[in-house]
Amino acid sequence: MQLVELLASLLLLLSFAMLAQRRIASLVNLFALQGAVLAASTVAVAASAGLHHLYYSAALTLALKVLLLPYFLRRLIARLDLQWDTETLARIPMQMLAGLGLVIFAFGLAQPISRFGHEITRETLGIAIAMVLLSLLMMIGRRKAVSQVVGFLALENGMVFAATTATQGMPMVVEFGIALDVLVGAVILGVFFFQIREQFDSLELRHLETLKED
Amino acid sequence: MELIALLGLPLLGGAALALWGASPRAAELNALFSLATFVAGGALTARVILGGPLVIGNEQFFIDAFNVFLVALTSLVGLTTALFSRPYMRIETDRGHLSPGRLRLYHSMYQLFMFTMLLALTTNNMGILWVALEAATLTTVLLVSLYRTAASLEAAWKYFILCGVGIAQALFGTILLYFAAERLLGASGGALLWTHLDAVKGQLEPTVLAIAFVFLLVGYGTKVGLVPLHNWLPDAHAEGPTPVSAVLSGLLLNVALYAVVRCKILVVGALHSDLPGRMLMGFGLLSVLVAAFFLWRQRDVKRLFAYSSIEHMGIITFAFGMGGPVANFAALLHMTVHSLTKSAIFFAVGHATQKAGTQNMEDIRGLLLRSPTIGWGLMLGSLAILGMPPFGVFASEFLILTTAMREQPWATPILLLALGVAFGAIFRRVQPMVFGEPHARRLPHSPALLPVFAHLLLVLMLGLYIPGQLAAWYRLAAGLIG
Numbered sequence: 288m289q290l291v292e293l294l295a296s297l298l299l300l301l302s303f304a305m306l307a308q309r310r311i312a313s314l315v316n317l318f319a320l321q322g323a324v325l326a327a328s329t330v331a332v333a334a335s336a337g338l339h340h341l342y343y344s345a346a347l348t349l350a351l352k353v354l355l356l357p358y359f360l361r362r363l364i365a366r367l368d369l370q371w372d373t374e375t376l377a378r379i380p381m382q383m384l385a386g387l388g389l390v391i392f393a394f395g396l397a398q399p400i401s402r403f404g405h406e407i408t409r410e411t412l413g414i415a416i417a418m419v420l421l422s423l424l425m426m427i428g429r430r431k432a433v434s435q436v437v438g439f440l441a442l443e444n445g446m447v448f449a450a451t452t453a454t455q456g457m458p459m460v461v462e463f464g465i466a467l468d469v470l471v472g473a474v475i476l477g478v479f480f481f482q483i484r485e486q487f488d489s490l491e492l493r494h495l496e497t498l499k500e501d
Numbered sequence: 502m503e504l505i506a507l508l509g510l511p512l513l514g515g516a517a518l519a520l521w522g523a524s525p526r527a528a529e530l531n532a533l534f535s536l537a538t539f540v541a542g543g544a545l546t547a548r549v550i551l552g553g554p555l556v557i558g559n560e561q562f563f564i565d566a567f568n569v570f571l572v573a574l575t576s577l578v579g580l581t582t583a584l585f586s587r588p589y590m591r592i593e594t595d596r597g598h599l600s601p602g603r604l605r606l607y608h609s610m611y612q613l614f615m616f617t618m619l620l621a622l623t624t625n626n627m628g629i630l631w632v633a634l635e636a637a638t639l640t641t642v643l644l645v646s647l648y649r650t651a652a653s654l655e656a657a658w659k660y661f662i663l664c665g666v667g668i669a670q671a672l673f674g675t676i677l678l679y680f681a682a683e684r685l686l687g688a689s690g691g692a693l694l695w696t697h698l699d700a701v702k703g704q705l706e707p708t709v710l711a712i713a714f715v716f717l718l719v720g721y722g723t724k725v726g727l728v729p730l731h732n733w734l735p736d737a738h739a740e741g742p743t744p745v746s747a748v749l750s751g752l753l754l755n756v757a758l759y760a761v762v763r764c765k766i767l768v769v770g771a772l773h774s775d776l777p778g779r780m781l782m783g784f785g786l787l788s789v790l791v792a793a794f795f796l797w798r799q800r801d802v803k804r805l806f807a808y809s810s811i812e813h814m815g816i817i818t819f820a821f822g823m824g825g826p827v828a829n830f831a832a833l834l835h836m837t838v839h840s841l842t843k844s845a846i847f848f849a850v851g852h853a854t855q856k857a858g859t860q861n862m863e864d865i866r867g868l869l870l871r872s873p874t875i876g877w878g879l880m881l882g883s884l885a886i887l888g889m890p891p892f893g894v895f896a897s898e899f900l901i902l903t904t905a906m907r908e909q910p911w912a913t914p915i916l917l918l919a920l921g922v923a924f925g926a927i928f929r930r931v932q933p934m935v936f937g938e939p940h941a942r943r944l945p946h947s948p949a950l951l952p953v954f955a956h957l958l959l960v961l962m963l964g965l966y967i968p969g970q971l972a973a974w975y976r977l978a979a980g981l982i983g
Contacts, residue, residue, distance in 0.1 A: 399708045400677065403684065419673065423666065432658075439665055446672050454680045458693055461628030465672070468635045472665065475639055479646070479658065486651050495655040498736045 291335065291452070294328035295411040298448060299390070302421040305441060306386055306428075309373040314437050315360045318444075322352030325444055329451045341456045348447060351466050356440060356473055363477050364433065367484065374431055382428055386421050393417035404453060411452040418445030432483060432490040436476050443469055503548060504555075504562060506541035507572070507619055510534055514612035522605030528587040531608045535576075535583035538615060542576030545569060550974060556625065556696055563625035563696050567833075567978040571622050571759055574837055578751045578844050579615045581952035585848045586611070586744035588946040592855050593742065595945050603647055607742070614640040614748065621756050627693045630760055631668070631675050634724060637753060638664045645741035656736035663733040664723055671720020671760075677713035678767070681706045695763060702770030710771040717764045718780060724757035726811045727818060728788040738807035739860065743851030746803055750810040751844035755836050758814065762821055762982060769824075769983065781822030786915055788815025793919040796926035801860045802850055805930060806843065809886060812923055813839045819916070820901045821982070823908055829979035831900035834967075838893035838960050842885045845956035849878035852948040853934070862930050867939025876935045878953040883931040885960050887924050893963030 301321045308314045326349040333341030364370060390413075397413035404412060419442055426438035446465075450457050457465075480490060487494040514534030521527055546569050549555060554565035564572070590607065593599050599607070614637060621633035638661070646657035675693070682692040685704055691697045698705070719730065726734040738746040761781070768777045792812035799805040817839070820832035852875050857865040868876035885892035898920070905913045967975075 396712070400680070400712060403681070403706055403709060416673075419669075426662070426666065435662065439662070439669075442666065442669055446669060446676065449673060450676050450679075454676060454683055457628055457676065457679060458626075461626065461632065461693065464629060464632030465635075468632055468639065471636075471639055472661075475642060476661070479654070479661075482646070482649055483654055483658070486649070486654055492658075494651075495658050498652060498655050498659070498740075 290331045291328055292410060294324055294331060295414045295448075295452070297324050298328070298444075299414050299417055302418050302441065302445075303383070303386060305437070306382055306421055306425050307379050309375075311372045311374070311431065311433050311437075312361075312364055312370050314434055315357055315364065318360075318437050318441060319353050319357035321441065321444055322348060322357070325448055326353060328448065329456075332451055332455065336455060338455055340459055341451065343459065344451065344456050344462055347462060347466055351470060352440075352444065355470070359473060359477065360433070360437070363480060367433075367480060367490065369433060369490070372431070374429060374434060382424065386424055389420040389424060390417040393420055401453070412449065415445055415449035415452060418442075418448060421445075430492050432480055432492055435492065436473070440469070440473070503541050503545035504557060504564070504623060507538060507545055507576070508616065508623070510538045510541060511612045511616040511619065514538075515609050515616060518608035518612055519605065522608035523601035527604065527608050528583075528590060531611060532580070532583040532587060534612055535580040535615070538619075539576040539580040542572050542619075546573045550970075560691070560694055560696065561625055561629070562623050563694075564623055565978075565981060566974055567762075567981045568622045568759065570833065570974060570978055571755060571836075572619060574840055575615075575618050575622065575752050575756070578748065578840055579618075581955060582744050582747050582751070582844060582848075583611070585747070585851070585949045585952045586742075588944075588949045589744060589851050589855070590742070591946045592944055598648060603649075606643060607647055610640045610643050611744070611748075614644065618752050618756050622759065625694050625696055627675050627678060627695060627698070627763075630763070631672050634671075634721070634757060634760060635665075635668050637756070638668065638724070641737070641741075641745065641749065641753065644745040645737045647742055647745070648740070650740070653740040656733075656740035660733040660737045663730075667723025667730060668720050670716045670723075674713045674716030674718075674720055674764070677709055677716065678764075681709040681713065681771075695767075698767050699770070702767050703773075705767070705771035707772050710768050711776065714764060714768040714777055714780075718761060718777075718784070721757050721760045721764070722784060725754055725761065725814050725818065726788070727784045727814065728791040728811065731788070731792075731811050734811060735804045735807040738810070739801050739803040743803070743847055743854070746807070747844040747847035747851075750807070750847065751840040754810060754814050755840055758817060758821075758836070761818075765821065766981075766983060775824075778822045778824050781818050782909065782912065783822075785815045785817070785819030785822055786912055788812065788818065789919040790815075790915060793922040793926070796923055799926075799930075800862055802854065802862045802865065802930075802934070803847075803860055805862065805927065806846055806850065806886075809923065809927060810839075810843055812919065813843070813886070816898065816901060816916070819912070820904070823904060824983065825904070825908070826976065826979050827900060828904045828908070829982045830975050831897050831904065833975050833978055834893065834963065835897035835901065838897055838963055839886070841956040842882055842892070842894060842960050845953045845960075846879065846882035846886060848949065848953045848956075849875055849882055852944070852950075853879060855944060855948075862934060865934045866937040868935050871939045872948075874950045875948060878950060878957070879931060880935045881957050882953070883927055885957060887927055888920065891961060891964045892957075893960040896964050896967075
């Protein structure tokens, strides 16, 4: 029970670390780490609640979020020659403060819901919502395509954490469907990176801001 | 059986066209698969109309009057769009806009998109509904970026990120729904099945469901194109190939709204209040109003009609928000006629832009002199979408307005203002495009005009006379929505 809470706070910490990370290669490492902690927390919930289907869910997270996607992203970064690429993030302290505000908001939002929750996971729903909101904040702040996608995948992590802790996992068929969508989506985005770079010679999103109402 | 065919055929079509999608007969194959899907959809519709709602496939699929009507509409528009895309995509390939590989991608993704739409409509599982809509985003992202131009890549990226983030909110809403239901139904997997949820909706925890509905509405509402979540929609419509614009407007928006309405039924049942209805009305009115004013600023013909889709989705959302038998009836009718009319307009617009070689409305002139059928198609389609009698859009808008006068009188002036503004904006643009002095190119293949006039004829028929059986069917579906 306390293990779940410890892992939950680790997840929140990692969300903040991703918010502040400038180097794209390190961002992928943080994402993989977040996936590993997520899988561990799923196992912890499964063990303490005695739910067998959650082990499959943890295996799915491990395979997808720790091994497959980070491997895929790293290869992409290598092939696009982005190893040493960094974001020019303005005002990291401001982003951190905004993040803190979001965490408080998330706990406020979770309060009326988690009253009805299970014993084991009552406190963690707020953290799941905070993870989702922090990933959104991260996506807003980023100017490069790859880091926006990592933000998107981190948002998905928040969803999975919400599903495991609040409802002790979704039905297996739904979890597989979600995993399939994420995987296909990541592959499509990978193809997209090459097309964007071919078209604009860089992966800066400022090139993608010309379609506007005039 | 019909259901297996309905879902299996487009899936098989997607696989087959991934192999032979670039062959000279690929367009015919695409149309053939769409025709077979349409036949399966018709058979399923007949079965549900005659035999009542179906719950099949280990309770994973649920078909009642409400979604079977959308199944019929979706497979019909899927078929006519496939017919339209045959000459359209040939012209594009001849002009060198598309390589054989891209054509293969297009045909395969078209079928897979139809599969995701039909899966989203027929599934009983709220989780699978989400998975299908997300998969629909993925297939259409590839379709929007088909030309690989700078603008189409930007549109596809924007579409992916905005709809991906939006629909992630809907996933969170679904998790909360499951959270509330699991306490009543147990974790056996039945807790996400809509029929089970509907049976116990009165006992679901109201606070949780209210919060869940906010997430679901924002999530699926992004895909409906409700203001202020609509930013992706005009870009995606304008930059993708025109058959894709037709299915986006004609099918995807409807199916996303279908998801919202399914959620609304559950939440209204749990809350015993009209809060979800009021939220739908608010979003709907805002969309109608904002889209109407944005219509004035458009120069690109496909963007113009994309904003018109936002406006009409707003009207339908507003009508579902009002609720009650008459408003729901009108909303379902409006869904049908909007889908038919808007896809007909996109068919005509597609050929018109190919003739003019541009999407800029200033440069499209005198369609009537050079190609009278395209000109008439565009003119009649525009008059129909603007709610002119005797077309069906007039009937549904009239019903919505009169219901609004009776039940929500405050909203009527806003609706009337927006409809008036939209009328002026579209008419002022379409008139010179159709009349005016011509300068146009010849098309290497004769355009497909059958789909345009077939749709307009159906819309005209719905405006003049709704067959008794169809009306009874709409009433049944309207009653289900509550």
